[in-house]
Amino acid sequence: MAENKKMGLPAKMGIGLIAGVIAGLIFQKAGWNVDYVKPVGDLFIRLIRMVVIPLVFASLVAGAASIGDSRKLGSIASKSIAWMFGTTAVAVGLGLFFANLIKPGVGLSLSTEGLKAKEIVPPSIVDTLLNIVPINPLQAFAEGNLLQVIFFAVFFGFALNAIGERGKPLLNIFEMVTDVMIKLTGIVMNFAPYGVFALITFTVAKNGAAVLLPLIKLIVAMYLVSVIHIILVYLLPIKFIAGKSWREYFKAIAEPLLVAFSTCSSAAALALNLKSTQKLGASKNVASFTIPLGNTINMDGAAIYLGLAAVFVAQVYNIPLTGGEQLTILLMAVLASIGSVGVPSMALVVMTMVFTSIGLPLEGIALVAGVDRILDMARTSLNVFGDNTTALIVSKWEGELGETNLELDEQAT
Template sequence: MAEEKKKMSLPAKMGIGFAAGILLGFIFQMGGWDIAWVKPFGDIFIRLIRMIVVPLVFISLVAGAASMGDLSKLGRVSVKTIIYYVGTTAIAVFIGLIIANVFQPGAGLTLSLEGLKAREVTPPGTLETFLNIVPLNPVQALAEGKLLQIIFFAIFFGFALSSLGETGKPLLKIFEVGNEVMIRITAAVMHYAPYGVCALIAYTVGNSGIEVLLPLMKLIVLMYVAALIHVCVVYLPLLKGAGKFPLVTFFKVMSQPLLIAFSTCSSAAALPANMAATEKLGVPRQISSFTIPLGTTINMDGAAIYLGLAAVFVAQIYGIELSFASQLSILLIAILASIGSVGVPSAALVVMTMVFTQVQLPMEGIALVAGVDRILDMARTTLNVMGDATGAVVVSRLEGDLDLEPVGDGSIG
């Protein structure tokens, strides 16, 4: 009897699409041809993903909160999750500052500052940030994709549904079935992922000419080195302590959301795949449906590393000496700003503006790295997504809810 051929997994297909995108991008760049025609194919993938994020988060959170039925448990999970996010963000900024001070990416570099002007943004106040967590109109929050407001309303709705007891069971069943439907839709969308990833990477490689990359190559390399150090120093020890599965298994399961994050530069785009992957790692749905969307909104380890690096880089370009006190200010304001920019358009720009204002660095410095921001953002977003997944595993372990049974290959569906 002929043995049936093993079907190639979706992460493997995405890996092939990723490699093909790099090759296609280089071919078009070397030939001097316009690669813009490929971008719509990548944009379709991002739009499909964004289409499912809001209903997936809302429905899964309502179902999770209603089935959890324990306000004290939610409180414990929330506190542990936020402590983890703040702690890892602080370490990330510290690593960025150390790497920048040791290797000095801006020392001796001459870049033209003529005509550079940073886009003006207004950082939100602390009171405004907290008020914005509560939606004035839940339907508007859903329409605008304001994840933190959606999380707040979904949890509120879920616990109110749970309090109805038997009366609320029919509606709870609808949300549970709705959650399964969203998982099916996500699986269907993911079949397009290899093509979307290929298009996005091809456009990035083909569009980022060598003349743009070379002057800032040291900054780019240091960003990726700092991200790797953060993974080795923070995430891997936490995963080794929390999960009894091998680290190879973790990366195998997480390959899909990490590839999506790297190619799209969007934590929101990777959110559905990240939720599915963490569940395959043994995280219960009640926890993954809370920690992953919250992390997508406020956990910015990759951005935190970049803030430390960029601040020192710009200071060196302008010949400004950053004192220890100034660098400590960068550390503190970056942690607060990461959370303070929640739900604000151009969040990364807002955070950088707040940091630069605090230590009196020229705003024009932000525009210096604009040409390679996409390359840097690929590392930032991937680290953010991995941090969210690590947090979900750690919190589940602390709650005693982590299922340590063997996991799958990371494919959705």
């Protein structure tokens, strides 16, 4: 008699997601207070993000110390950043193209009375680059500043490698810490179906038809462009550059995608994404570098959203955008992705920089804020897709892409 297989975590999370949609509709229809459900979802996000900073630091130190050769790390870094910025530019371009094609804001007469967006002074390019270097590494840890943690970890790893054999015991400790954090992530993920259920219930109950219907064209445009971007920029390279099966690819990436979709936080999905890339054969050294880095600067989903939202707001306000202004949107969106932390609604902050650069009214941001959570689910999923794809492509270019092993044990990663 065949042994009954236990239901996998992605299936459980899928059930939690569907049940959350149904429960959210019931809560909304009955007029019940959904705020009592929200703490369960918040607890899940806090638990999963609890492991992010220690995992990123330990894995990057171990990875940098293992690579040793600065030219090797430079090769991985340059290829990763070039691919990330290239895909981000494509993402903004697709968002602008389809926004002009679909025209989601034309014909809408949304009231902007009483709407006021928080004014944010965008940092200069020099300040942005300087802020990558932490004055106090412990403060970077406490504030969860991933870019600063990455910078410190890489330098720490090189220094550890430079002291030779004396550093081996410490390197072994960092490798063990990485394994422990991945194991801890697996334990935390047992709570995922309940967290997903609570988050989706709250989202559906709070975003009713009254909010969604006026902006339905914008929502449809966001999800349509996201699917096109996935096919062109992720699935085709995965098949024809990395040589991976789409079926195995989706099976490996299901867990981090569901976490990203339900929590709207690419940081929450980081540990699972790191594990999924190694199941697909990505080099441990490459994955340990590109996944944390991509979590910080690889924002394809946000880039699509910025292009769509800028044109949408311009159409609502009847402000024509010239070709030069749309090119400015593209360039600003790519530059603004540097240092964007993978937390919910970060795109709204970055959007302020883009709107300011082309003179769009900041009140327009408040128009889309009501459905930002719905849009955030799509763009965060794309960010996770992008990080995963980058790790596989760079591993292939470095000649370090191995065979897919979906049964790879967590401790082996």
